[in-house]
Amino acid sequence: MASDSSDDDMPIARANGRLSSSKISRTEDIALDKSMSKPSGMAGLSIRNGPIENGEMDLDSPSTNGSKRKSRESIIKVDYKDESESDGEPLAKRQRSKKVQESDSDDEPMVKARGKKLPPSYKETALPQSSSDEQPLGVKLAKKKADIERKGELEAKAIRAKEAKAKATPKKAIKNESDDDLPLASSHKRQANGSTAKRKSTVVKKDESDSDAPISKKSKAASASAKGKRVSSAKDTKDTKKGKSKEPSDEDEEEEFEWWNAPKREDDSIKWNTLEHNGVLFAPEYQPLPKNVKMYYDGKPVTLSPEAEEVATFWASMMTAASTHHLDNPIFRKNFFADFSDFIKKYGAKDASGNKIDIKSFDLCDFSKIAEYWAAKNEAKKAMTKEEKAAAKAEKDALEAPYLHCTWDGRKQKVGNFRVEPPSLFRGRGEHPKTGKVKTRVLPEQITINIGKGAKIPTPPAGHKWKAVQHDQKATWLAMWQENINGAYKYVMLGAASDVKGQSDYKKFEKARELKKHIDKIRRDYTKDLKSEVMADRQRATAMYLIDKLALRAGNEKDTENEADTVGCCSLKYEHISLQPPDQVTFDFLGKDSIRYNETARVDPQVFKNLKLFKKAPKTDGDDLFDRLNTSQLNKHLNSYMPGLTAKVFRTYNASHTMSELLKELGKDPRSRGTIAEKVKLYNDCNRKVAILCNHKRTVGAGHEQQMQKLGDRIKGLRYQKWRTKKMILDLDATQKKKKGAAYFVRDEDLDDEWVKEHQAFLVDELRTKIQKKFEKDNEKLKANKERVMPEKELKERLHAVKDLEARFKKENKTGKVEAEGRGASVEKFLSSIDKIDERIRVLETQAEDRDGNKEVALSTSKINYIDPRLTVVFSKKFDVPIEKFFSKTLRDKFRWAIKSVEDAEDWEF
DNA sequence: TGGCGAACTTAGCATCTCATGG
């Protein structure tokens, strides 16, 4: 390769349209520099580049290095007859070409890119989001981030130093360094023997004295040793701990195996030695609808074959759900109808007189009767008595019982998703081309079972057999099948609380911690490479910069014909970034799950310059920004710094490291010495920052806007009440006006007359319904007691209060005064009730603030996947907040290893 | 060296449940 000429024919990575030249000539580089050096924003036009830029779009220098870049111009492949799935040519993977245009306007109809949620109409309007976080976010956070990064680098150095020392003195380094190389070791291993160690059931020999399998206290020595561990010298010290460890008391009757205190295994490619389980739980068979519940076609009842009817119920059941946005999505509708039609063709549909009929138009299909039936059934379920409910639950539990657990190397472990996914409509996210298709029922014949050799093979349902039964000790799954829509593999694996999952979680975080030691070198290197004259290297460095600083995902290529069009770092396209000189970049693209990433960040000038270069003409919409880079190249490079290092580790590292720093800072906040609630809030604030870093969002529920409004109204109402109370003071004692100052008694401006009227009406209304309800209820009670019910007259009587209130307001509005109300009214009393109101207002306000802050940020994802749980445990100890405040029951289970392993190590650091 | 199969983690939405406050 080398020569430029080759580049065009030799698409390095994904040739998707135009390529950049493989080298950056010096002249070109300089030209770019020049064009940038003038900070005079807008004017930054370089001499040769001409006055391009509009600040927004790229401003590339077309000229300069005339280096042949023949650029494959119009690679806009028109091609794509249709499927051609099998892109015969090695060239690009399937490209989206055609979609290019639409896609970037990204407001297609039914897309739901978060924020832009559903209906196209709202979507545009909405998005305060984009406006709100415009500059601020990225730029603001930038500084803080920079600080944190700097710390990261310093740490790296410090760690190495410390480590060097520690090596010399291999003492009880308890959990720190010492143990963190261990995992490493294992990952090296993995590389090393990776494929070679293919032989399946190799028994792991425990080499060095498995005597040092000290571990788990009353460990079931048997199973422990069965696990075959090899300790490397580091027979940690943890023994001390185990000595003292009180009995785990855990709910588990059984002794718990504390693998985190056990020596590391050398060969972790063998996942188990013995494995027993009961297979999977199939979805219940379809229960046909009663004869009188039918779909209607063109107003007439239709008798569907059970197969088709089942599909109809998939749709109908979604009609009753809270949000029907899928059903409004044209793609969903189209795909559904296509599949539904196929079912009808295949299995038939008849009219009332038993004649076969055609279903040609979806618009004529009416599922509402089925939906009603469905809803009624749900209602009935809800209305069941306590006993009935309990009975139903008992039945369900009994059914599930056999599948709940498996036995893994002799230990009982929770299984995760033992239920085979029931048939349904595929709910692809975003603009998924296949969303709405029918996901068919999975038969035993499609399921492969993975189980220990000696174990009893689960019996398939009567009359059926498994697709296969295997005994792969390198696999952690118990059963597997492929789904019909995308051919995706589905696995039944252990639950998050299981040992294997815990172990890999632990390894993940240890790997991220390991990255700390290399981060400074990595940063130094890529900073240097940002100027590389080799385009591929420069792109890689730039991508690394983005992954490191902005926590972007790696960004594999995707099959745009069959999947939603989303991107990550390496797959960013021309239209996904816009540059604002001198150093701001705005990202706007759909990431995983079609969640929109829309941030503006300030970047290193060299990065800015590079991005400009990568957008250089003739590249245009639809072209890859990083046309000479893909994730394997990137990961291969990363791997050279540290075994096992890949792009995703940066996300973990960034999240945990950030959290760590934020929590440290909390120590300075006086509120960290406040109430538990305050401390929890502080923690959550940190959590939120991490979630924002990772762009973890959630849909702001349809009702949320209203809820917010409601909250706001309640606050306003309170302020109104506060004002009224003040006026009452005046009513009692006019001299207060002087004492307090007239301003004190002025009504807040936003509580204008109009609003007040409305609010009064609301209060009046509220009072009325309250009285009515009370009345009805009282009567019910009387009735139940067989007593005489109260006459309507009584109600009228009671409703006088409403009239009174109305009159009162009227008078107030006219006179501008408020009569003191309540018994024993006194200035003091009013003052104290004002205080109370103030208090309530404050509570509501923080609540509102919190809710608003959370409305589109999901804290859970980062908590579950990215933030080292030990950070939370340590925080909890240090600030004396029960761990329950941070981890729910399931999370405590999942993070058992973390909770136990830093139990008494308040000084543990990420 | 890129494409693909496979395996496992990450992700948001749907649904359930239980605490809370009207």
Add this chain to the structure above:
DNA sequence: CCATGAGATGCTAAGTTCGCCA
């Protein structure tokens, strides 16, 4: 004390990574 709604849990789609193969 029951109805709500927030938070917990369940579900499964959508990513990343790795190894193998041609």
